[in-house]
Amino acid sequence: MPEVVSNERVGRSLLREEVSERIKRYILDNRLRPGAPLPTENELCAALGASRSSVREAIKTLDALDIVEVRHGHGTYVGGLSLSALVEGLTFRGLLSPDDEFGVLSDLVEVRELFERGNAAGIVTALDAEHLASLDALVDRMDTGDDPLAADRAFHALLVHPLGNELVSQLTDAFWDVYTTVAPHLGLPTDEHDTVALHRDIITAARANDLDSFATAVAAHYAPIRLRITAARAA
Amino acid sequence: MPEVVSNERVGRSLLREEVSERIKRYILDNRLRPGAPLPTENELCAALGASRSSVREAIKTLDALDIVEVRHGHGTYVGGLSLSALVEGLTFRGLLSPDDEFGVLSDLVEVRELFERGNAAGIVTALDAEHLASLDALVDRMDTGDDPLAADRAFHALLVHPLGNELVSQLTDAFWDVYTTVAPHLGLPTDEHDTVALHRDIITAARANDLDSFATAVAAHYAPIRLRITAARAA
DNA sequence: GTGGATTTGTGCGTATGTATG
DNA sequence: CCATACATACGCACAAATCCA
Numbered sequence: 237m238p239e240v241v242s243n244e245r246v247g248r249s250l251l252r253e254e255v256s257e258r259i260k261r262y263i264l265d266n267r268l269r270p271g272a273p274l275p276t277e278n279e280l281c282a283a284l285g286a287s288r289s290s291v292r293e294a295i296k297t298l299d300a301l302d303i304v305e306v307r308h309g310h311g312t313y314v315g316g317l318s319l320s321a322l323v324e325g326l327t328f329r330g331l332l333s334p335d336d337e338f339g340v341l342s343d344l345v346e347v348r349e350l351f352e353r354g355n356a357a358g359i360v361t362a363l364d365a366e367h368l369a370s371l372d373a374l375v376d377r378m379d380t381g382d383d384p385l386a387a388d389r390a391f392h393a394l395l396v397h398p399l400g401n402e403l404v405s406q407l408t409d410a411f412w413d414v415y416t417t418v419a420p421h422l423g424l425p426t427d428e429h430d431t432v433a434l435h436r437d438i439i440t441a442a443r444a445n446d447l448d449s450f451a452t453a454v455a456a457h458y459a460p461i462r463l464r465i466t467a468a469r470a471a
Numbered sequence: 472m473p474e475v476v477s478n479e480r481v482g483r484s485l486l487r488e489e490v491s492e493r494i495k496r497y498i499l500d501n502r503l504r505p506g507a508p509l510p511t512e513n514e515l516c517a518a519l520g521a522s523r524s525s526v527r528e529a530i531k532t533l534d535a536l537d538i539v540e541v542r543h544g545h546g547t548y549v550g551g552l553s554l555s556a557l558v559e560g561l562t563f564r565g566l567l568s569p570d571d572e573f574g575v576l577s578d579l580v581e582v583r584e585l586f587e588r589g590n591a592a593g594i595v596t597a598l599d600a601e602h603l604a605s606l607d608a609l610v611d612r613m614d615t616g617d618d619p620l621a622a623d624r625a626f627h628a629l630l631v632h633p634l635g636n637e638l639v640s641q642l643t644d645a646f647w648d649v650y651t652t653v654a655p656h657l658g659l660p661t662d663e664h665d666t667v668a669l670h671r672d673i674i675t676a677a678r679a680n681d682l683d684s685f686a687t688a689v690a691a692h693y694a695p696i697r698l699r700i701t702a703a704r705a706a
Numbered sequence: 707g708t709g710g711a712t713t714t715g716t717g718c719g720t721a722t723g724t725a726t727g
Numbered sequence: 728c729c730a731t732a733c734a735t736a737c738g739c740a741c742a743a744a745t746c747c748a
Contacts (some may be wrong), residue, residue, distance in 0.1 A: 249723090250543070251736070252531070264566055276713060287737045289524065292714085296487070296528045300535035301560045308485070308714050309744030317564045321556035325536045329552045331499055343638035354589025403578035484743090486716070511733065522717040527734090543734055544724030 255286050255294035263314055274312040319410045330418035338469040344411050349458040351396055351404055356451045362398035363442050371439050379432045424464055490521050490529035498549055509547040554645045565653035573704040579646050584693040586631055586639055591686045597633035598677050605629055606674050614667045659699055
């Protein structure tokens with residue numbers, strides 16, 4: 237018996253996928269902003285005609301992508317739409333691949349360098365006196381502060397910030413987070429002794445409006461990092 | 472009353488998160504490769520001492536990040552560790568922000584262009600005759616083939632492929648996917664009439680080993696796209 | 707600060723759909 | 728066609744967190 241079932245919704249055989257799509261639709265159709273409250277789980281169950289298990293699993297999927305944010309005992313809200321999923325995914329990939337895990341870090345550093353060196357013209361022209369002073373302060377914190385790593389992260393974030401490209405800024409932060417998480421697991425140091433001087437050279441070149449010097453200083457900043465990765469890969 | 476609670480495990484109050492971490496640990500400790508089978512849900516419940524609900528929700532979180540992959544009626548496996556989460560997250564962000572949704576696409580195109588223009592030297596030197604011939608064939612498919620969009624995607628993927636940077640290749644694909652998904656929702660065309668000629672110019676410059684011409688050709692390729700975005704933003 | 711209401715988190719039993727042999 | 732193994736879905740009960748009167 238062929239049992240001719242008129243399946244009009246074959247493409248969506250998994251209910252929780254359907255629920256997930258409809259929650260996204262709800263956010264889009266209502267133009268909700270990050271932080272805006274979503275219906276409760278029970279309300280979603282009633283509205284979407286699904287059990288609480290399906291609704292909850294769908295919400296967990298969206299939560300992993302930072303499309304929604306769940307606060308225990310409080311409610312569910314539109315998420316921050318950050319790149320946290322990229323960070324977690326790349327970090328895991330870096331920790332997993334034992335054979336070419338250095339390739340992951342190497343690729344990562346190359347992109348970070350490209351963001352700064354390839355945008356040299358835009359960065360140098362957009363950096364004003366205030367930015368440069370802030371960069372100086374961050375290098376000081378790198379040198380004598382109690383959290384040099386945080387200062388390093390802020391330095392590179394501030395460096396690309398004047399570009400006005402939100403995606404570049406967020407990717408810069410994301411890649412920095414992945415690197416500092418994965419590197420220690422491979423015997424790579426997250427702090428370099430000559431880091432302070434190399435960062436000062438970048439500021440000096442930017443202050444002098446010298447594009448070539450800026451590109452050179454950025455390359456010099458990443459050179460020891462790439463070198464250590466290559467050295468570690470050999471061992 | 473300050474209520475001095477000696478909380479030694481504040482960071483891990485949610486069982487679901489704990490389960491998720493332990494599943495990732497299991498994969499890392501056993502050096503499992505993508506596609507390798509994971510224990511069944513019941514086995515995970517027994518091993519981790521958690522209920523099925525918690526285990527399933529944890530798995531859905533990892534599934535969203537492509538760290539695990541679930542096949543209905545078959546089992547759970549290590550995922551492909553792709554950037555699918557980035558694609559879904561950025562796509563949703565692009566569809567959501569009605570005010571600066573053009574900013575999202577604009578940022579995206581800027582990064583795509585940076586990948587190709589900023590790596591001009593590496594691309595031109597790494598492209599051999601075989602690559603160039605493949606690029607020619609892809610432009611032909613763009614011109615007369617039945618799926619010009621797929622040829623366009625493959626063109627840019629092949630362009631950055633000889634760099635040997637897996638991350639750049641995957642980000643190129645990811646950003647292309649996001650753009651072609653979001654653009655139609657904003658009245659932006661995904662195909663340009665002069666696309667074919669602009670792509671041929673890129674190949675010509677690469678074949679001539681002319682870095683400046685290559686950079687210029689890449690810029691000319693993205694110029695109309697950026698123009699359309701700017702024009703659409705004004706309206 | 708106490709209690710109660712709301713909301714998410716966890717556990718468990720059962721039935722169903724799916725893939726394999 | 729049947730049997731087995733597995734994921735999917737549902738419903739309910741209770742625990743934990745948060746908020747507010």
